[in-house]
Amino acid sequence: MERGSADGGRAQAGSSCSPSAPDTNKEAELSMxxxxxxxxxxxxxTLQIGIxxxxxTAVVDVLQALGITVVAELVDSHVRTRLRRNESPLPDYLHSRSEAGATHQQLIAGAEQASDGKVLGRFFSLHPQRKVRLVPWLASWIRRGAVPVATMNMQRAVPAGEEIPDAWHHQLIFGVGPNAVFMANPLDVVSEGEVHERLCSESVLLVRREDVLQRLTGDTPQSAISDHPDPRWKVLDVEGQVKQMITEEDLSDEEHPKMMHIVIPAAYTSGVTLFTLRDSDVGRSLLHAPELPML
Structure with missing residues (x-):
């Protein structure tokens, strides 16, 4: 299914069922x-509540879907959203980019604290690739009362002709259908394959060339980029990538195609967090559910 509006996507999902194909009908039913x-x-x-x-924002809607009303500002204070340090020199800016927003751990803690312990969350990683059919798996938990939130690398599965986004994204999944995932903030319907690809990503982030070069200053050593407790900054040689970008500025585009992005570590892990009421059968089942098996 092509990316499109939620209404259009639902019509397509429904039209895939055919009375003459009972097996297809059964599978479609299990996927809804x-x-x-x-x-x-x-x-x-809820429209995005802040930068x-x-x-x-996803946690606000999770709590709402579970029957708990909490003001957005309280939720955000518990999630502890981190911001980009846009005015910082390049090393600190890049370090802030790697963790801006929130991780799934912050979402789980925020939902629990904002609900006074009534809500629990359980994260299921989808990277490395797992042996799972995404839509039927999500459908089985939704039917039992769980509310899913996807943590996705939006820099994967970018439609042809569109600009590569500059961030990861958390989105509430408010429903699924055959080859369709219905999501909020923004309201959208996305094909199962597209969502699955974004949910199966290494923890890395692409940073645009212009965002790197405009923050270079003569008084900040580039070696500070590697001065980070996460060893991946050295493994990915982010400092070396920046030096290559600087070198390319003296070359013509015809002589040497320029890097459009550098790759930095990301704090996020791709996958799905399922939220439920703690004092419920599905909550108890969720705590004891096995991890998704590796392929």
Whole structure:
């Protein structure tokens, strides 16, 4: 299914069922589950509550879907959204980019604290690749009362002709259908394959060339880029990537194609967090559910 509006996506999902194909009908039935109807999502979804706050926004809607109303500012304070340090010299700017927003751990802690312990979350990593059919797996948990949030690398599965986004993204999944995942903030329907690719990503982030070069200053040593407790900054040789970008500035585009991005470590892990009420059968099942098996 092509990317499109939620209403259009739902119509396509429904049209894939054929009375003359009972096996297909059964599979379609197993793939259908909704936290909210599309109309409910239009009315209830929370628009992004702040800069880099897609995670906190998703938690607001998770709590709402589970019957708990909490003001967005309180949720954000518990999620502890981190911001980009846009005015910093390059090393500190890059370090802030690697953790801007929130991780799934922050979402789980924020939901638990904002709900006074009534809500629990359990994260399922999808990288490295797992042996799972994403939509039926999500549908089975949604039907039992769980609310999923996807943590995705939006720099993967970028439609042809579109600019590569500059961030990861947390989105509430308010329903699934055959080859379709319904998501909020923004309201959208995305093909199963596209979502799965974004959910199966190494923890890295592409940073645009212009965002690197405009923050170079003569008084900040580039060696400070590697001065980070995470060894991946040295493994990825981020400092060396920056030096290559600087060298390329003296070359013509025809002589040497220029790097459009550098690759830095990201604090996020791609996968799905399932949220439920703690004092419930599905909550107890979630705590004891096995990890998704590796391929």
């Amino acid at each position: 589950a909704m936290v909210w109807s599309i109309q409910e999502a239009v009315e209830r979804q 880099s706050a897609c995670g906190a």
